[in-house]
Amino acid sequence: MNDIARKPIPPGIRWVGGITAVILVAQVGFNQPLQTSAAPQGMLSFQLATTGEGAAAIVASWGESVWAQASLWSGFLFAALYTILLILLTNHLLVDRPGVRERKTGRWVRGLFVVAGLSHVVEYAVLLANLDAPSDRLSLSATLLALANYTALLVGLAGLVVIRAARRHPLSPSGA
Template sequence: MDTEKGLRALPKRLKACLIATVILLAALVMINQALKTGAAHQGIVSYQLAGNAEQALAIVQSWGEEGLQWAKLSLWVDFLFIPIYCLTLILLTRHCTLDRPGIRERTAARWIRTLFISAGLADVTENVLLLNNLDAPTDAISLVAAISALAKFTALTLGIAGLVIIRAARRHPLAPG
């Protein structure tokens, strides 16, 4: 199956969500370019993973006033991105398990959807904490934000790995709907 045929076979809602996810992800990546500094080599991701007030403050100070505006924009755009990527991943999970009627596959799909929803909730928590930590970073908020970011990344990684495993389990392509 070539890529063009594969994209045509996707349900319209999934296609629309995939397009919206890619557009918002591209916007976040572009915004992040303005946030890369010596103290924040990975831009906003460095700030997400700053586990203490000292690190967070060094990153915020390295951004300056203009960078701070970019950071706020990044976090607010991420609030829009979260439900879109969660819905996309849930729809993708549904699509990838259409021809997987077994109990194990259905149970795995429920766990995968739960991981994606958990990632979204952790992402919302992280963003709220990071926005509140921009003015005067604290150790507590920095640590909880970093833990939330790690929980998000872990849940997304495990969920995507689960999708790959479900698709590879029977070793045949998804039957066209």
């Protein structure tokens, strides 16, 4: 049995994880009516539109839908929750990793998660503005922020794997 299985997940992480999962399910639900021929992936298509013309076509295909607003506004809460969740998880995974390299990697990983959350918030603010008056500047900015967000998340998650793989067993076995 590995050390993760022996280390219970603290209730705070479980609560934040559960609430984050509920908001994620809501966002998936909000995205369903946003999937149109102009936006086959719904909000993701809008995030990655890159041009004002493409964004305008997507917004026009959504009409006066409240789902885009609901998706974007709930995205602010989702960004805060997943950032907190990932930082708590990182801290939890570092409990039995006192090495200098693990601690340094942990700081970088937490920083990447903060960058992901902040870029998500700014991206959604830009997308809200782009709903009203789509432009090339806003569309490209939103795309670049989305790419920064996804990159920071992926590299941060890879960093968590590195932290856990740095030492196969905890320094002191639990219960010993």
